Amino acid sequence: AAGVIQSPRHLIKEKRETATLKCYPIPRHDTVYWYQQGPGQDPQFLISFYEKMQSDKGSIPDRFSAQQFSDYHSELNMSSLELGDSALYFCASAPSHLAGEGSGELFFGEGSRLTVL
Amino acid sequence: GENVEQHPSTLSVQEGDSAVIKCTYSDSASNYFPWYKQELGKGPQLIIDIRSNVGEKKDQRIAVTLNKTAKHFSLHITETQPEDSAVYFCAASFAANFGNEKLTFGTGTRLTIIP
Numbered sequence: 001a002a003g004v005i006q007s008p009r010h011l012i013k014e015k016r017e018t019a020t021l022k023c024y025p026i027p028r029h030d031t032v033y034w035y036q037q038g039p040g041q042d043p044q045f046l047i048s049f050y051e052k053m054q055s056d057k058g059s060i061p062d063r064f065s066a067q068q069f070s071d072y073h074s075e076l077n078m079s080s081l082e083l084g085d086s087a088l089y090f091c092a093s094a095p096s097h098l099a100g101e102g103s104g105e106l107f108f109g110e111g112s113r114l115t116v117l
Numbered sequence: 118g119e120n121v122e123q124h125p126s127t128l129s130v131q132e133g134d135s136a137v138i139k140c141t142y143s144d145s146a147s148n149y150f151p152w153y154k155q156e157l158g159k160g161p162q163l164i165i166d167i168r169s170n171v172g173e174k175k176d177q178r179i180a181v182t183l184n185k186t187a188k189h190f191s192l193h194i195t196e197t198q199p200e201d202s203a204v205y206f207c208a209a210s211f212a213a214n215f216g217n218e219k220l221t222f223g224t225g226t227r228l229t230i231i232p
Contacts, residue, residue, distance in 0.1 A: 004160075033219060042206055042222040043161065056219050090160055104149035104168075104212025106220055108160035 002026055004093050004109035012115045013081050021076040021112045025093030031055070032074040033106060034066060035090040043090055049074055081116045088113050119144040121209050123223030131231050136197055138226045140207035141189040149212035150183060150190045151220070155204045164205075165192070168212075194228075202230045 005024040013019050025032050031050045035043035036059075045058035049068035060066075063081075068074045078085060092106040120143040130136045142150070148169040153161035167174045167181045167190065174181050178197075183190040194201055204227050208220040 042224050045219045045221070048219055058219065104210055105151060105163055105166060108153075108162070110160045111158075 004091055004107055006089075006091050006109035006112050008112060009110065010113050010115075012117065014117055015081055015083065017081050017116075019078045019081060019114060021078075021089050021091075021114070023074045023076070023091030023093075023109060025072050025074070025091075026095075026107055029093035029095050029107070030072055031094040032068055032072070033092040033094070034060075034074070034076050035092065035108075037088040037090060037111070039087075046076070078114075081114075083116050086114060086116045119147055119209055119221040121207060121221050121223040123207050123226060125226060126224065127227045127229070129229045129231055130197055132197055132199060134197055136192075136194045136201070136228055136230075138192045138205055138207070138228070139189060140191070140209075140223045141187075142209040142221075143188070144209070144211075145188065146211050147209040149210050150181070151208050152179075152181060152192050153206045153208065153222075155206060155225075161206060197230045199230050199232055202228060204228070 007022045033048040034046040037043045046060040047066050048056045052068045064078050066076045088111040090108050090111045092108045094106050123140045151166035152164050154164045155161045165176050165179050165181050167183050178195045180193040204225045206225050207223040210220045211218045
């Protein structure tokens, strides 16, 4: 079965640079969530989108932005990178709300590991 | 917002023994409680979940119990095997037919199975 695809899997950037992470949800999933997981930490919610509109916002820095496109893929843009941004970034998707399929389950990708030097 | 606490942070058990991980949540509106297993360098994988209208759910060696009154839920793994070694996260959210809220995760339990 198709899973959530994230790219790139690994990314190394210098401080103050910009990075873009991409997420391709499972087909027919219209909701995307972004999580940040620091070393030894639990995943922290950043932001989510439903039908290309932002649906919820968590502890996402102002230097970060994200959007969901017409094909439901999502991109997380991170600017003015800091050392503390080094983490695993997970994207998760969930199926359609309107079909009554809001089971609650989130399907996670394998993550993008960002290292800021 | 929701706050989920998880204990213990590390757990070592002999192969074949049982492991229990406990979580508490703060928001009485939460109605969906999944457990995720995360192996090194991989994304969290759902292993079992329970909804607030059910008190217990079992899937082979894995079971979850929920006490809504006390706002706590637990993961039970019986007959543990080496491949059960991983980090386990509990989570809570409000799931409805017309909207899934974000998952709030517990702080994780590193389970080590000793051969």
